[in-house]
Amino acid sequence: QIGRNAGFWFGVVIRGDEEPIIIGADTNVQEHTIMHTDVGFPLTIGQGCTIGHRALLHGCTVGDNSLIGMGAIVLN
Structure with a gap:
């Protein structure tokens, strides 16, 4: 699920094959x-967040x- 006005730069990988994102x-x-x-x-990311270049978020x-x-x- 992606909220309104969320932005993604090139090379982002989103894998929700095991649980929702x-x-x-x-x-x-x-x-x-x-x-x-x-x-x-x-994986849940709140509103108004900035996720920096090359970050890795795993089940958190x-x-x-x-x-x-x-x-x-x-990590989780």
Whole structure:
């Protein structure tokens, strides 16, 4: 599920093959970010977030208005 005005730069990978992925409105996902899930661990990104270049998000929850820095790794 992708919220209104969410933006994705080139090279972003979104894999929701195991669990759902929810991306909030007005969220900015920058180049080469990878987002995926694991069984029992959906991925939820709140509204108004910025996900920095080359971040890796794996089955986690990111609250509203959060900044995930470039190259960050956030695991379940």
